[in-house]
Amino acid sequence: MKYTIKEDPHKNELVQKVIEISGENIFSCYQCGRCSSGCPMAEFMDVLPNQVFMFLQEGDVDTLLKAKTPWICAACFTCTVRCPVGLDLAAVMEAIRELQLRKNYDYIDPYKVEDREELPPIAMVSNFRKFTP
Template sequence: MKLVLERGDFTRTFHERLKELSGQDLFTCYQCGKCSAGCPSAAVMDAPPHAIVRLAWFGQEDDLMKLNSYWLCAACLTCDLRCPKGIDISRIMEALRVMFLRPREEPDMVPPESLPKDMLSRIPQQALVAGMRKYTK
């Protein structure tokens, strides 16, 4: 990959949106990798959590959106617990999911009432929440 940082296209807007949605300051990250070291999903992610923060740091929104990492985050919060700078990486993952979903034309959510009742009792809470989230348009 090659990243060209022209002045003007390197703007704060992406950072600011991410900060607003996640409440986290990317610039405190050391890039020590402790989040990725303990992440149970890192092995199957396109890019492990610390690399997600790195790309976000450089404002590479388009590249980030193509990755599966934030969908595979199980929100176990191990990264948040271990981070030496107190960054809640899971919140950044959540913010990325929000950023992906919000601009979509068609509602992509799965309303709970559309699911069969017996399924509702079987699917994990996380999946249920994910199915209805954040389409606010």
């Protein structure tokens, strides 16, 4: 695996978006790993919470948009409570989910769902944007 840094991650548009939405300075993370070690969902994640921050610090938001981690995050705030520099990780996870959602990509074609007449409409809508397997 290889990643080429093309521009200063601090100037990366998507990174700035994450910072703007979450209100957190993702660059203050110094990779202690306490978020990952204490996360009750970490074992089901493909990218550990501390790695999420490393990807952000390297300006690689694309990888995170493809990752399952933000969707597995239960927003239980264990990491937020424990973070030594006071980062609200749950807010950052939410920001990444927001970025993905704002792409308006439908993962389910409603017209291909059978018996759709019988489903409650809210279940249909939430299914459009469901990313977890």
